[in-house]
Amino acid sequence: MNETRTTCPYCGVGCGVVARVEGGTVSVRGDETHPANLGRLCVKGSALGETTGLAGRLLRPVVDGEETTWPQALDVAGERLREVIETWGPQAVAFYASGQLLTEDYYAANKLMKGFIGAANIDTNSRLCMSSAVVGYKRAFGEDIVPCSYEDVENSDLVVLVGSNAAWTHPVLYQRLVKARQQNPAMKVVVIDPRKTATCDIADLHLPLLPGSDAGLFVGLLNMIQGTTEWPLARVAEFCGLPAEDVGMFYDWFITAPRAITLYTMGINQSSSGSDKCNAIINVHLASGKFARPGCGPFSLTGQPNAMGGREVGGLANQLAAHMNFEPDDLSRVARFWGTERLAQTPGLMAVELFDAIARGEVKAVWIMGTNPAVSLPDSHAVCQALAACPLVIVSEVMRDTDTSRFAHIQF
Incomplete structure (x- = not known):
């Protein structure tokens, strides 16, 4: 029997895997010591052993x-x-x-x-999934750097998911969020997505905004944080196709939360104005001071395993x-x-x-x-x-x- 610690090659969560070779077959389990998944694996990661067969493989140049x-x-x-x-x-x-x-x-x-x-x-x-996030971070910080960690997701008071169906695309991270919310009932979760996805199952508030209107929602939040009236609540609600009371609830939760983190991915990045949307999210964290502290920050979730x-x-x-x-x-x-x-x-x-x-x-x-x-x-x-x-x-x-x-x- 031989065991090797390795990494799941599917989504961007980066789960640690322990692969065991025994009797010519490969089985896998989650690595309990790995900081990304702490032993958890989703259905794809759990089936990694089944992908190691030689059928269809390129075995020689x-x-x-x-x-x-x-x-x-x-x-x-x-x-x-x-x-x-x-x-x-x-x-x-x-x-x-x-x-x-x-x-x-x-x-x-x-x-x-x-x-x-x-x-x-x-x-x-x-380039197809992460270049907007790269530009957003470089504009804001001068460097392509992600200022958050998975622990921040678990230690926040408000978790905002934008253009992310993490329940399907980052399932182990999503399960960490589910567990954190169970342990902290005061934590609020907001899902911003035109569709009602599986991620909405744990949402305290779902904002099904009009496609492409994300930047307007966050510019409105920035205006409220800064106390300006150039992009008032009613205008934001009309632009985004949302009830004004729901927009106001989101803004109030974000402004009053001691700690807030925003998770965003392909629904933001894959857009003709994706970089601007990334910066709209980053700006509200910088302006509100919900940045560079535990449980806070703009967190671009990588789409691929090693982007x-x-x-x-x-x-x-x-x-x-x-x-x-x-x-x-x-x-x-x-x-x-x-x-x-x-x-x-x-x-x-x-x-x-x-x-x-x-x-x-x-x-x-x-x-x-x-x-x-x-x-x-x-x-x-x-x-x-x-x-x-x-x-x-x-x-x-x-x-x-x-x-x-x-x-x-x-x-x-």
């Missing part, structure tokens, strides 16, 4: 449809990438990474692309490693640390524009890691057309046959 050895596949990949760089320059290469990568893998990919290929064309599927890890090491096209930017001092510091004279000097192509550049023939080689953009990116038909015409497509994926790997010249 494949080059041009033929299985080969690792040394041969790596040599071919290196030769073909070098040929593209020598012919078209480093900007003709792009990496599309994933919140499913380990932080160390993210770091290595980012270092290879930005530090030694010499272009910043590495972006990630985290935050990728952001930490610079796995987005507009970041360097360790939250640094494309500024002279940061560029010099990273180049010295990596020992390179080829460091990318300007931001690269972001997710959607990266695939647009492939379609235009500007990017000749793309390495896709742990994600399936032929399904997950907007306008999947256009993505498939772009990949079909790309001279070099490398895919790193645990499964042999995916919608994206159909276009791969090399699979690792």
Whole structure:
């Protein structure tokens, strides 16, 4: 019998898992010592052992449809990438990474692309869910940093969930909230969502606002905190399509609560004005003083298992490693640390524009890691057309046959 402590690869809660191998089979249980889940697992995490079979797995590298050895596949990949760089320059290469990568893998990919290929064309599927939160935090604090912890959720007086069906998308964290509310009956929970979801089951107040009106709700709260009348309660209620008394109740609870925390995720981030919505939430915490204290703050819930890890090491096209930017001092510091004279000097192509550049023939080689953009990116038909015409497509994926790997010249 052999046990290994590891991490669940599904949602962004980051639950600790103890995997046991016995008699050729794998079973899992929650890690009681892990601070994210304290032994709890949801139904997906509990079934992790069932995903370890070999059926459908990519067990050996494949080059041009033929299985080969690792040394041969790596040599071919290196030769073909070098040929593209020598012919078209480093900007003709792009990496599309994933919140499913380990932080160390993210770091290595980012270092290879930005530090030694010499272009910043590495972006990630985290762009689709977390980039609005990144911009919001950087605007407010000058850095992409989440100023809250799970313990803050449990130790608050008012928990506000905005655009988040945590009962389904972050189930273990949701269960921590359920337990905390049971232990503290005075805690209030507000759910702000056009739909009545499973998360509303524990809500003291559900605000089914009109889609897209979230910023108006929080701007109204900011005005009330600051004592201004430019966005009065009646106007907020009309804009959001809510009863004025419900809006007033939410505002009163937020202002009078000694501690308040706001949890927000895709319903806020995935919007044409997502960054502004994030800042509207952050601003009410800063203006009310419900920030940088236990049980308080604006808490962006990561959608993917390691989107935050990728952001930490610079796995987005507009970041360097360790939250640094494309500024002279940061560029010099990273180049010295990596020992390179080829460091990318300007931001690269972001997710959607990266695939647009492939379609235009500007990017000749793309390495896709742990994600399936032929399904997950907007306008999947256009993505498939772009990949079909790309001279070099490398895919790193645990499964042999995916919608994206159909276009791969090399699979690792």
